[in-house]
Amino acid sequence: MEKKNLSYWNDLAAKLSIEGRAFIDGEYCAAASGRTFDCVSPIDGKVLAKVADSGAEDVDRAVAAARRAFEARVWAGRNPRARKKILLRWAALMREHLDELSLLETLDAGKPIGDTTSVDVPGAAYCVEWFAEAIDKVGGEVVPSDHHLVGLVTREPIGVVAAVVPWNFPILMASWKFGPALAAGNSVVLKPSEKSPLTAIRVAQLAHEAGIPAGVFNVLPGGGEPGKLLALHQDVDCLAFTGSTNVGKLIMQYAGQSNLKRVWLELGGKSPNIVLPDCPDLDRAANAAAGAIFYNMGEMCTAGSRLLVHREIKDAFLDKVIAAARSYTPGNPLDPQTTMGAIVDKIQLERVLGYIEAGRAEAKLLLGGSRVKPESGGFYIEPTIFDVATPDAKIAREEIFGPVLSVITFDSIEEAVKIANDSEYGLGAAVWTANLTHAHEIARSLRAGTVWVNCYDEGGDMNFPFGGYKQSGNGRDKSLHALEKYTELKSTLVRLR
Incomplete structure (x- = not known):
């Protein structure tokens, strides 16, 4: 087995093929405008790749694909055990591609390779595994209602979830959003930071290879425009955001200006x-x-x-x-x-x-x-x-x-x-x-x-909920509580006589 020293990683980087296109409806595609931006490595200031700069047409296309997939129930309609099996396969593919994903994360975000190989990428795979294993074990409630009724409380996927994630833990923070959202049966449009988009773009292909249907998981790289457009979009049911408090406040305003979509925010700290x-x-x-x-x-x-x-x-x-x-x-x-x-x-x-x-x-x-x-x-x-x-x-x-x-x-x-x-x-x-x-x-x-x-x-x-008080945000990532963010509660009352 080759020793993974600096020479190993330099050699792997020299041979690395980097994908910079968006992933929409099961395939890679350039931005409709043809625009790109330079993805620059903080290691040496050199350009790693030209990355698609998604705009309004791309956002509409990704949300439409996610909505079609949700309405067709190609994912939401599958039994929890079926979704679990595919998600576990996806996590296994992440682990198989550990070196490639870790290298992308290090080149893109400047994180030490010792951290990306031991924390970031394994942590993302573990998150997907955790929610995959949980989803066929989470049930509803039978309400102690009047005797002439049977009362049920169930959770259903909320629909189209947009996830806008930061650059400090690019794939790990993203997994904290798409892991529970996909496990619950939603369709997802992921918008990675323009400072660190590469791992998100790559894991989209792995998701497709694992069997997640077209349209269920989409990735839109770009600057601030696609994030704002997703927050304003009338056909996005929920937006989960990790980033600065100032941007979080804007996202809440955009939700109020559009369709009152659910907004979950994990923001700043001064701990x-x-x-x-x-x-x-x-x-x-x-x-x-x-x-x-x-x-x-x-x-x-x-x-x-x-x-x-x-x-x-x-x-x-x-x-x-x-x-x-x-x-x-x-x-x-x-x-x-x-x-x-x-x-x-x-x-x-x-x-x-x-x-x-x-x-x-x-x-x-x-x-x-x-x-x-x-x-x-x-x-x-x-x-x-x-x-x-x-x-x-x-x-x-x-x-x-x-x-x-x-x-x-x-x-x-x-x-x-x-x-x-x-x-x-x-x-x-x-x-x-x-x-x-x-x-x-x-x-x-x-x-x-x-x-x-x-x-x-x-x-x-993953057992501990993660989130903050005050202007550090609302809602919680990780733990079973995260599933609450991506589901709607439904009460069903059946009259027996």
Whole structure:
């Protein structure tokens, strides 16, 4: 077996054939306008492929194909076990093509190949498997109605689901949408980010090979236009979105302007990571704090970007965090030894550097703060840590989506909880303490969709619902609760006499 080192991945990349067309009604096709855009790798700034820039005609065609397939019940009409069998075959094909899909993800998004081969692509396959296995085990209800009635409560697929997904975990976040939506029997139109469309385009062909009928799963690459058009479309029944809070607000407006389609939003975060003086393991907490913000180059909605440390342990703990941060060294994402890859594109690079400059003016720089490896042509930023004097600082309040950590000092549990909750976001939070009472009481007090105790960002299986409070969105991805987003409840009453 060939060793999968840098040379292996470079050789595979040299032979890789990249598909850039849209996938509509069971086949690849160019945009109706003929327009394309350059798909640029953040690794070296070079163009990977010309990708179809979908427009209004393509959106209408994809939605029409999805509607025809749904009305014909070529997928929705299949028994759950039949859908399960095909979805499991699709997941198996993803695993068979692990290297190809992982390489596409790394080239496209700048993520380390060690992560895409172990987290992103296997996680997407696992998501499809999980919902495939679940769908023939989820039933309805028999209502305790009056004796002359039989009352049933059932769930039915909602219809045509549009999924608009982000660039930080391109295939994984997409699977969190299309996995449950397809398992429930819907037709799907997937719009990947223009910054990272390649894996979505490729898995569409694998879906077709697995037996998902034409029109049931469609992929529309493009800029902001197809996403807006899907949100405004009168024949889309539901739109699931992961991305920025500002765009999420627009999507809700578009739904109100059109057909009041269901809208599910997983948006931004500025997650607090609270370390109390009785933290049971400062070394583990420090490693977790570094990973919470520097994993995936900080391009995570759950990033632990606010580190709240008790004054009593601050100096000793920060020494450990800085030491842990030094292990995240930006390097060639195709090298399996690389722990930190490239920022997704030049726009995001400049955005993050802008926040770092703002941080220099309002906080004390403890580590990093610079762009590195510019000679590569790629977009790399070193791990950056600021000691923030006030939680009102810009870098401590706004989502940066890059490897920038704000350290905030507190003196009491009450102050820590107040600072943690003083945010427009409420996606994730964590607390480190050996006191069981404090752990439970703080977890109850934190206004966040997920709270980790003595860990951060753990629980990678599909059993935990994922989503946020406040302006971090609504609805939940993952778990059986995700199926609720893509189904309609129906009450059926049968009179017996």
